[in-house]
Amino acid sequence: MRVAVIADAHGNAPALAAVLAEIGEEEVDAIVDCGDVAAGPSPAETLRLLAAVALPVHAIMGNADRELLDAHPELATRAVTVVLDIAGLGPTRFCHGTPRSDEEIVTRATPADRLAPILARVVESVVVGGHTHMQLDRRHGRHRIVNPGSVGMPYEVAPGAYWAILGPDVELRRTRYDGDLVPSPPSPDEVVVEFEARAVATPYARLGGHPFFERLVLRFYGGVAGDEILRPLYPGADLGPAEDRLRGFLEQYWGGPTTYSDERGHPRLRMRHATFPIDEQARDRWLQHMRRALDEEHLADDLDDMLWDYLIGAADALVNRRETVRT
Secondary structure, three states: OOEEEEOOOOOOHHHHHHHHHHHOOOOOOEEEEOOOOOOOOOHHHHHHHHHOOOOOEEEEOOHHHHOOOOOOHHHHHOEOOEEEEEOOOEEEEEOOOEOOEOOOOOOOOOOHHHHHHHHOOOOOOEEEOOOOOOOEEEEEOOEEEEEOOOOOOOOOOOOOEEEEEEOOOEEEEEEOOOOOOOOOOOOHHHHHHHHHHHHHHOHHHHHOHHHHHHHHHHHHHHHHOOOOOOHHHOOOOOOHHHHHHHHHHHHHHOOOOOHHHHHHOOOOHHHHOOOOOOEHHHHHHHHHHHHHHHHOOOOOHHHHHHHHHHHHHHHHHOOOEOOOOOO
């Protein structure tokens, strides 16, 4: 299979029309749209252009697409990720940001220690995403990471609409078009510096990212497994799904991937826990196990205080059985 890949058209209809015209001259089997197609000056027109394409279109939801669901409900049919078997490349996973988040950033300067957890659970050897508006073709271990660039709002030196063809290799493309709607962008080097600074400035990054939350939650549930008060609150013999949910929620809350909401919707923690009898004793046991898990991390005082204050408040908010004092 050979595919054309577009991303981040951002409502730029002239740019998308020019790229689609050029794709029509190529021998490709399908188009993959990696998301953020409509948010921009001409959302309805860009969606109409894409809908009129004769080729199959595999459409992925971008973070900006999510903001337009009320105005353009047809965007709701878009997938979170798509896997296709590409000639010469094999099974390839397409997404918007990364396979675990449509807002996560990967650039040519993203360090290996941040890439490792992003790709740890990705079985496909090629990952294709957009979001940064900059073309990319780099390797990390057994993975190849590709970004086709942005059709409608590129952060590149040369003007044009950026896209790619996959199969049997990766071809990064640029199409010139009339009526360029994009103002002079910042330089790619400036954008990379800004994106990487933003990525490490979140509490999620300062705490240590995915590896930190994975260790914390694993230790916490190690304590829960033997607790006679808390363990009965978890149905089933396997605590693994509960670990995944708590880790995903904490990562999202502190600025990491939005996988939790992508898979489960709004957290609504009180509602989700309403059927479980949680009293003050259960709350205290929960905090006890979390405190022990947190102590093993030896965080800086400001980070420890920040996280612990939140955990105390969150645990107390879930109490739904309080002892009534009679006078």
